[in-house]
Amino acid sequence: MDRKGKVIILVAPSGGGKTTLARRLFKEFEDLKFSVSATTRPPREGEEDGKHYYFLEEADFNQKIKENAFLEWEEFYGGKKYGTLRSEVDKKLNSGYFVLLDIEVKGAVNIKEIYGDECLSLFIKPPSIDVLKQRLTNRGTEDNETLALRLQRAKEELTYADQFDQVIINDDLDTAYEEVREAVLKFMNKN
Ligand code: 5GP
Numbered sequence: 001m002d003r004k005g006k007v008i009i010l011v012a013p014s015g016g017g018k019t020t021l022a023r024r025l026f027k028e029f030e031d032l033k034f035s036v037s038a039t040t041r042p043p044r045e046g047e048e049d050g051k052h053y054y055f056l057e058e059a060d061f062n063q064k065i066k067e068n069a070f071l072e073w074e075e076f077y078g079g080k081k082y083g084t085l086r087s088e089v090d091k092k093l094n095s096g097y098f099v100l101l102d103i104e105v106k107g108a109v110n111i112k113e114i115y116g117d118e119c120l121s122l123f124i125k126p127p128s129i130d131v132l133k134q135r136l137t138n139r140g141t142e143d144n145e146t147l148a149l150r151l152q153r154a155k156e157e158l159t160y161a162d163q164f165d166q167v168i169i170n171d172d173l174d175t176a177y178e179e180v181r182e183a184v185l186k187f188m189n190k191n
Contacts (some may be wrong), residue, residue, distance in 0.1 A: 005093040007115050008032070008184060009101045009108045012124035013132060013154030017170040021124065021180055022102055029184065033097045035089050038064065038073075041080040044141065054085070072103075072110040076153065084111065098188060104153075105160040112163075120187040122180060123164035127171045129155060 010025075012018035025032055038054040040061050049055050056064070061081050064070060073083030084101060092099045101111060105123075112121045126132040132154055136147055161167050166183050170176040 005031075005095070005097045005099055006187070007089065007093070007099050007101060007111065007119040008187065009103065009111055009119065009121045010124065010180070011103065011105055011108045011122065011157075011164065012170070013126060013157045017126075017135075017173055017176060018102060018124055020173060021170075021177055022100060024177055025100065025180065025184065028181065029098070029188070031096075031098050031188070032100055032184075033092045035084060035092065035099045035101045037082055037084055037088075037101075037103065038070075039080065039082045041082075071114060072107045074104060074107050076104070078149070082107070105157045105163075109160065109163050112165075120183065121164045121166075122183060123161045123167045124170050124176065124180070125158065125161060125167055126154075127169060129158075 010018055010022055012021075022034070026034065036050065036052070036054060038056050038061060040056055040058050043049065043053070043055050047053065058081075061083070064083070064085075065073065069086055070083040071086050071089060073081060075081045082103070084103060084107060089099050089101075101108070103111070108121055112119050126135070129151065133147075133151055136142060136150060142150060168176050168179045168183075
C-alpha cells in the first residue's frame with residue numbers, strides 16, 4: 001500500500017458502548033487496525049497481552065516514558081497508567097492502515113493535537129449519567145468503589161465533548177453505529 005494511514009479516535013465515558021461500536025467497525029473495515037495501548041493495570045479475565053493491551057510492570061512503563069515511547073499517556077483509577085505507544089501507531093500507519101485508538105478524553109485531545117486533520121476524533125455520549133450508571137451496573141465487572149470512580153470520571157469526561165470533531169449520542173446502539181460508520185467512511189475517503 002502506498003497510502004499512509006490516518007488516525008481515528010473513539011472516546012466514550014466508561015460503558016458508553018464504545019467496545020461494541022469498535023468491534024463492529026473492525027468487522028466492516030478491514031483497513032482499520034486497533035492500536036494496542038500499554039497499561040499497568042492487571043488483565044481482566046479473557047484479556048490477552050499484546051492483543052487487548054501490553055500489560056507492563058510499573059518500572060517498565062516508567063522506562064518507556066523516559067524513552068519518549070508514548071505519544072501520550074495518562075494515570076487514573078488509583079494510579080494505573082495507560083499510554084499510546086508511538087511504535088504501535090507508526091507501524092500501522094506506515095503500512096497504510098487506519099488506526100483506531102480506544103482511549104480516554106485527555107489522551108484523545110492530545111492525539112488530535114498531534115495529528116490534526118489526519119485524525120478523526122469521535123465522542124460517544126451516553127443519553128444521561130443515569131443510563132450510564134445502569135449500563136455499568138449491568139456489566140457487573142466493577143465493585144462499588146470502582147463504579148463510583150468510573151462515574152465520577154465519566155462526568156468529568158463529558159465536559160470535554162465539544163473538543164471533538166463529532167459528538168454521537170448513544171441512545172440506540174444501531175443508530176449510533178450508523179453515525180459512527182458514516183463519519184468514518186467520509187474521513188477515510190477524504191484525501
Ligand atoms: P479499561 O481499564 O477499562 O480497559 O480502560 C480504562 C480507560 O482507559 C478507557 O477509557 C480507555 O479508553 C482508556 N485507555 C486505554 N488505553 C489508553 C491509552 O493508551 N491512553 C489513554 N489516555 N487512555 C487509554
